[in-house]
Amino acid sequence: MFFKNRITRFNYLKMVSNTEENYLKAIFKISEKETAPASTNAISTEMHTSAASVSDMIKRLAEKDLVLYEKWKGVTLTKEGKKIATNLIRKHRLWEVFLVDKLNFSWDEIHPIAEELEHIKSTKLVQHLDEFLGFPKFDPHGDPIPDEHGNFTFRKQVQLSEFKKGKGIIIGVDEHSTQFLQYLDRLSLTLGTSIEIIEVIDYDGSVRININDNKEQIISNKVAKNLFVKPI
Amino acid sequence: MFFKNRITRFNYLKMVSNTEENYLKAIFKISEKETAPASTNAISTEMHTSAASVSDMIKRLAEKDLVLYEKWKGVTLTKEGKKIATNLIRKHRLWEVFLVDKLNFSWDEIHPIAEELEHIKSTKLVQHLDEFLGFPKFDPHGDPIPDEHGNFTFRKQVQLSEFKKGKGIIIGVDEHSTQFLQYLDRLSLTLGTSIEIIEVIDYDGSVRININDNKEQIISNKVAKNLFVKPI
DNA sequence: AAATATTTTTAGGTTAGTCTAAAAATAAAT
DNA sequence: ATTTATTTTTAGACTAACCTAAAAATATTT
Numbered sequence: 001m002f003f004k005n006r007i008t009r010f011n012y013l014k015m016v017s018n019t020e021e022n023y024l025k026a027i028f029k030i031s032e033k034e035t036a037p038a039s040t041n042a043i044s045t046e047m048h049t050s051a052a053s054v055s056d057m058i059k060r061l062a063e064k065d066l067v068l069y070e071k072w073k074g075v076t077l078t079k080e081g082k083k084i085a086t087n088l089i090r091k092h093r094l095w096e097v098f099l100v101d102k103l104n105f106s107w108d109e110i111h112p113i114a115e116e117l118e119h120i121k122s123t124k125l126v127q128h129l130d131e132f133l134g135f136p137k138f139d140p141h142g143d144p145i146p147d148e149h150g151n152f153t154f155r156k157q158v159q160l161s162e163f164k165k166g167k168g169i170i171i172g173v174d175e176h177s178t179q180f181l182q183y184l185d186r187l188s189l190t191l192g193t194s195i196e197i198i199e200v201i202d203y204d205g206s207v208r209i210n211i212n213d214n215k216e217q218i219i220s221n222k223v224a225k226n227l228f229v230k231p232i
Numbered sequence: 233m234f235f236k237n238r239i240t241r242f243n244y245l246k247m248v249s250n251t252e253e254n255y256l257k258a259i260f261k262i263s264e265k266e267t268a269p270a271s272t273n274a275i276s277t278e279m280h281t282s283a284a285s286v287s288d289m290i291k292r293l294a295e296k297d298l299v300l301y302e303k304w305k306g307v308t309l310t311k312e313g314k315k316i317a318t319n320l321i322r323k324h325r326l327w328e329v330f331l332v333d334k335l336n337f338s339w340d341e342i343h344p345i346a347e348e349l350e351h352i353k354s355t356k357l358v359q360h361l362d363e364f365l366g367f368p369k370f371d372p373h374g375d376p377i378p379d380e381h382g383n384f385t386f387r388k389q390v391q392l393s394e395f396k397k398g399k400g401i402i403i404g405v406d407e408h409s410t411q412f413l414q415y416l417d418r419l420s421l422t423l424g425t426s427i428e429i430i431e432v433i434d435y436d437g438s439v440r441i442n443i444n445d446n447k448e449q450i451i452s453n454k455v456a457k458n459l460f461v462k463p464i
Numbered sequence: 465a466a467a468t469a470t471t472t473t474t475a476g477g478t479t480a481g482t483c484t485a486a487a488a489a490t491a492a493a494t
Numbered sequence: 495a496t497t498t499a500t501t502t503t504t505a506g507a508c509t510a511a512c513c514t515a516a517a518a519a520t521a522t523t524t
Contacts, residue, residue, distance in 0.1 A: 019481065040502055053482055055503055060480085072489060072502065103360040113354050120348045128335040251511065272472055285512055287473055292510085304472065304519060 014064055018119045021088055023047060023057050024066060027077055028085035037074030086150030087126075092118040093139035093146075094129050100140040101133060107140040107190075108181035141181075142172025142191055142228060158231065160195070161205060161224035167196045172228035180226060187217060195229060246296055250351045253320055255279060255289050256298060259309055260317035269306030318382030319358075324350040325371035325378075326361050332372040333365060339372040339422075340413035373413075374404025374423055374460060390463065392427070393437060393456035399428045404460035412458060419449060427461060 016024075026046040030038040040058070044051045062069040066081035077085060095117040099105040105113075126148075130136075137153045138144055144152040157171055170193045173184070184190065188211055198216065199208040205221030248256075258278040262270040276286045294301040298313035309317060327349040331337040337345075358380075362368075369385045370376055376384040389403055402425045405416070416422065420443060430448065431440040437453030 017480075041500090049481090050483060051502065052484080052504080056481075099357075099360075103357070103364055105356075105360065109356075113352065113357055116352045116354075117349075120345065122345050122348075124337075124341075125331075125335070125345055128331075128337065132335055249510075273470090281511085282513060283472065284474080284514075288511075 016064070016066070016084060020057070020061060020064075020066070021084060021119060023054075023061060024077065024081050024085040025088050027067065027075055028082065028089070031077065037068075037076045039074045043075075083150060086146045086152075087148075088118050090146045090148070090150075091120070091126055093143060094126065094133060094136070096139045096141070097133050097136045097145070098129060101136075106181075106185070108178045108185070110140065111176055111178075138172075140191070141176055142170075156230065157228040159225055160207065160209075160219075160227040160229045161221055163197060163229050163231070164200060165197050166231060167194060168229035168231045169194050170227055171230045174226040174228065180223075183223075184227075187219070188212070188215075189219075189227065194232070248296070248298070248316060252289070252293060252296075252298070253316060253351060255286075255293060256309065256313050256317040257320050259299065259307055260314065260321070263309065269300075269308045271306050275307075315382060318378045318384075319380075320350050322378045322380070322382075323352070323358055325375060326358065326365060326368070328371045328373070329365050329368045329377070330361060333368075338413075338417070340410045340417070342372065343408055343410075370404075372423070373408055374402075388462065389460040391457050392439065392441075392451075392459040392461045393453055395429060395461050395463070396432060397429050398463060399426060400461035400463045401426050402459055403462045406458040406460065412455075415455075416459075419443070419451065420447075421451075421459065426464070 023043065026043055027038045030042045030046060034042075040051050040054045043058075044054045047054065058067060058069050058075050061067040061075075061081065065078055066084065067075045067077055069075045092114045095114040096110045099110040099113060100107060136145055138155075142157075144155065146152045155171065158168070159174075160168070160170075170189060170191055172191070173181070175181075189195075194212050196210040196213070197207060198210055200206075201208065201218075205224070206218050207221070207224045208216065208218050210216050255275065258275055259270045262274045262278060272283050272286045272290070275290075276283045279286065290299060290301050290307050293299045293307075293313065297310055298316065299307045299309055301307045324346045327346040328342045331342040331345060332339060368377055370387075374389075376387065378384045387403065390400070391406070392400075392402075402421060402423055404423070405413070407413075421427075426444050428442040428445070429439060430442055432438075433440065433450075437456070438450050439453070439456045440448065440450050442448050
């Protein structure tokens with residue numbers, strides 16, 4: 001008798017589907033930005049599903065003790081739910097490093113592939129991959145890779161738009177869209193690039209910068225907001 | 233409006249689910265061994281699902297022109313169905329090479345992981361992976377890796393049980409179970425090992441062999457049947 | 465050739481994950 | 495403090511992928 005995808009009386013490790021994993025990740029992301037419990041609406045926006053679907057799913061996750069849920073009051077992850085979410089992020093970012101460092105992908109094309117790879121289940125695979133990549137602490141967008149316990153390396157970083165004068169190094173991006181990343185490539189604003197603020201334009205918040213002590217450039221406030229810089 | 237997992241009027245590339253892919257692969261495997269169309273029963277055995285589920289699925293695959301199907305007469309893959317099946321096998325085997333060559337897995341633990349990895353969709357990923365691995369032609373079990381058109385490298389190989397006298401090199405295994413592969417490791421019967429037949433025992437078909445001109449060993453007929461050898 | 469056995473299909477049900485529309489609860493505005 | 499707007503939940507339906515049990519077709523025996 002086969003019990004493929006069927007939970008038996010003897011199966012204590014609860015099965016978590018890819019969809020459930022994605023919901024947990026969405027809730028984690030929302031909780032990163034806000035302290036309040038994640039609202040149904042916020043989750044439905046993040047997941048591109050209807051609020052009704054979210055209500056449904058939340059019940060199932062609560063049933064499995066992956067989230068805490070009180071009707072009308074939003075959801076928070078339990079320890080176990082958070083474990084799954086951070087592990088997903090860990091896998092996602094490790095695979096992104098693999099794609100860029102080993103397979104020569106560029107940073108603007110890796111997200112959707114990592115979105116699939118992050119669901120591969122073997123923990124041994126993650127360990128070996130981590131080792132193979134030299135235990136990286138940040139992914140190709142500068143995001144920290146959590147360790148196996150879900151701890152993120154914290155790094156002081158400032159939005160370029162908040163950076164009033166002086167020099168800095170680009171160490172991360174907030175937006176991950178292909179469009180934005182390709183635009184950054186065109187401006188040679190990649191990770192590790194040094195930037196000096198020449199002038200912040202009051203009118204619209206644009207910033208005139210010098211890139212790598214070499215080329216002057218004006219970038220919009222929107223771009224500046226999406227760039228994380230480490231002052232030097 | 234989002235059309236995630238929804239086929240729109242404008243979506244000409246038909247979506248094929250992981251499950252559908254697995255059915256196509258199962259049909260391909262059956263067709264490799266027999267010339268007749270794959271029977272419902274054979275597929276249900278391969279897939280560990282009921283015959284009723286297979287009947288159901290076959291109809292859906294026929295609807296999508298991935299198989300040819302006449303009631304009561306079994307199924308054969310269309311060109312498109314075969315394309316998907318061989319591509320899955322290609323991805324499976326490339327990932328197996330990756331796991332062994334780059335991540336130091338052993339040949340007995342890679343199958344289930346590759347079973348998941350083979351469904352990752354990006355074709356660019358497969359191309360880059362292939363290149364990264366040095367365009368391997370065989371996987372860690374000695375199975376040929378089809379090229380992007382689904383062509384397999386053919387290699388003359390003989391079951392050790394059919395090999396009456398002389399020397400040979402182990403170049404493949406028929407069974408892929410953990411148990412069998414670990415047993416082979418214990419006997420140091422890995423790929424590339426040289427073997428000389430000393431004696432075939434009439435009574436039960438066991439074979440007395442000399443491994444790497446070094447150690448004598450008796451192996452059962454069952455083991456011998458699952459070893460592929462290239463005469464030298 | 466008839467009877468029996470096997471294989472395949474159909475019929476009818478289940479679950480996960482989605483949806484829309486309507487109802488209920490909460491929040492915001494007058 | 496009512497009314498209005500927004501958010502969330504419920505109700506009811508759909509599809510993919512599975513199942514069991516029964517019916518229908520094909521194969522095998524006697």
